[in-house]
Amino acid sequence: MASLGHSVVGIDSDRSKVARLQAGEAPFFEPGLPELLREGLASGRLRFTSDLDAAAACRLHFVCVGTPQRADGLGADLGDLEAVVTSLGPKLRNGAVLVGKSTVPVGTARRLARAVSAAGAELVWNPEFLREGHAVSDTLAPDRIVYGLATPPSSAGSGVIDELYQPMLDAGVPRLTMSFESAELVKTSANSYLALRVSFINGVADMADAAGADVTDVASALRLDERIGRLFLNPGLGFGGGCLPKDLRALTLRAEQLGVPKTASLLAAVDQINSARPDRVVDLAAEALGGSVAGHRVAVLGLSFKPLSDDIRNSQSVVLAKRLAAAGAEVVATDPQAARLARQEHSSLGYATTVREAVAGADLVVLATEWEEYRSLNPVAVATWTQARAVVDARLVLDPAEWSAAG
Numbered sequence: 001m002a003s004l005g006h007s008v009v010g011i012d013s014d015r016s017k018v019a020r021l022q023a024g025e026a027p028f029f030e031p032g033l034p035e036l037l038r039e040g041l042a043s044g045r046l047r048f049t050s051d052l053d054a055a056a057a058c059r060l061h062f063v064c065v066g067t068p069q070r071a072d073g074l075g076a077d078l079g080d081l082e083a084v085v086t087s088l089g090p091k092l093r094n095g096a097v098l099v100g101k102s103t104v105p106v107g108t109a110r111r112l113a114r115a116v117s118a119a120g121a122e123l124v125w126n127p128e129f130l131r132e133g134h135a136v137s138d139t140l141a142p143d144r145i146v147y148g149l150a151t152p153p154s155s156a157g158s159g160v161i162d163e164l165y166q167p168m169l170d171a172g173v174p175r176l177t178m179s180f181e182s183a184e185l186v187k188t189s190a191n192s193y194l195a196l197r198v199s200f201i202n203g204v205a206d207m208a209d210a211a212g213a214d215v216t217d218v219a220s221a222l223r224l225d226e227r228i229g230r231l232f233l234n235p236g237l238g239f240g241g242g243c244l245p246k247d248l249r250a251l252t253l254r255a256e257q258l259g260v261p262k263t264a265s266l267l268a269a270v271d272q273i274n275s276a277r278p279d280r281v282v283d284l285a286a287e288a289l290g291g292s293v294a295g296h297r298v299a300v301l302g303l304s305f306k307p308l309s310d311d312i313r314n315s316q317s318v319v320l321a322k323r324l325a326a327a328g329a330e331v332v333a334t335d336p337q338a339a340r341l342a343r344q345e346h347s348s349l350g351y352a353t354t355v356r357e358a359v360a361g362a363d364l365v366v367l368a369t370e371w372e373e374y375r376s377l378n379p380v381a382v383a384t385w386t387q388a389r390a391v392v393d394a395r396l397v398l399d400p401a402e403w404s405a406a407g
């Protein structure tokens with residue numbers, strides 16, 4: 001927002017995060033973000049603080065706090081969101097607009113709107129569709145902008161946000177206004193549909209294995225059907241991260257609560273197929289090692305939930321590494337960005353800094369997260385670094401012929 005010329009203050013209760021941001025340091029790996037951060041700070045249009053009083057001077061308030069899965073069930077934990085809305089109440093000036101960015105179960109915004117309007121402000125729900133690893137471009141050039149309003153089609157608040165997003169609207173980004181409920185459902189069903197596609201192709205992969213077909217061939221042909229489309233049809237280890245798994249589960253619960261059990265079953269099946277993926281790869285690893293991974297050294301390439309991110313929340317690659325270790329393998333994992341965090345959170349695993357170090361002495365190599373530097377590994381070179389003569393490509397990104405030719 002600062003890069004669009006607006007004056008922005010970022011507020012967070014985590015003081016160490018605020019200090020790092022104020023020093024121009026991004027608290028996580030995100031391509032393009034450090035540059036934008038430094039540019040914003042240097043322009044004087046961007047600053048960070050832990051003092052909520054700073055909000056009192058603002059006209060627009062983006063609420064971007066996390067809504068993780070609850071510890072005691074499938075639903076989203078709205079504790080932080082509710083706390084922020086409550087503590088912002090007294091700081092809101094008349095006519096202020098509170099913009100909800102957090103991903104919430106359908107029905108949340110209408111409940112929160114009462115407290116916001118009691119404070120003389122307006123609530124607009126403006127779901128966020130950015131992907132990690134592409135956050136900067138997705139934010140500045142989104143596919144669509146959605147406003148959930150108390151009473152669509154427009155309001156004073158939507159007019160204020162229009163001013164903010166003017167450059168994007170001028171560039172032709174479609175903007176849709178709808179009810180709170182519809183906007184909430186757009187977000188959670190978008191993520192759940194992406195998850196469904198991944199589990200669908202993984203379900204086809206299991207059938208292909210059982211029937212002697214090759215899912216790579218099947219997927220290549222499916223992608224050429226315009227109605228099906230190219231993306232989110234890569235079979236493999238499945239989906240993870242801080243969004244798809246928890247949004248899928250929260251939507252499953254919400255479907256049940258709303259008395260729509262068939263939709264709940266469909267969504268639950270998507271989760272079940274995904275949960276089984278790491279074990280499928282452990283089976284492949286065991287097969288490659290003559291029946292069991294126990295006692296073997298296994299190099300795991302990639303730990304983040306996807307490339308271009310250091311996020312290991314719900315990472316299928318971490319689950320895989322831990323399952324291999326639980327089955328008795330000596331795991332040596334590596335990742336270009338996520339290894340530092342993984343070392344802290346999963347200290348029982350072995351780690352290496354480079355691929356060369358990870359594969360040295362390994363009996364098997366498993367590609368878990370498809371970072372470009374792993375996709376472009378030279379099999380001839382790798383064959384000289386390791387005694388392993390099998391690679392399990394859990395993301396189906398390597399060329400089997402090329403790797404077989406290299407031994």
Ligand code: UGA
Nearest residue numbers: 128129130131132198232233234238239240241243305306
């Ligand atoms: C996802 C959505 O794509 C964003 O639109 C949304 O804004 C975001 O969640 C959010 O709710 O904040 P992200 O979590 O960054 O973004 O991850 P994705 O790019 O969607 O990938 C999710 C997972 O699916 C990854 O683990 C990836 O490896 C896996 N995946 C993706 C597959 O297994 N196969 C595919 O074909 C595509």
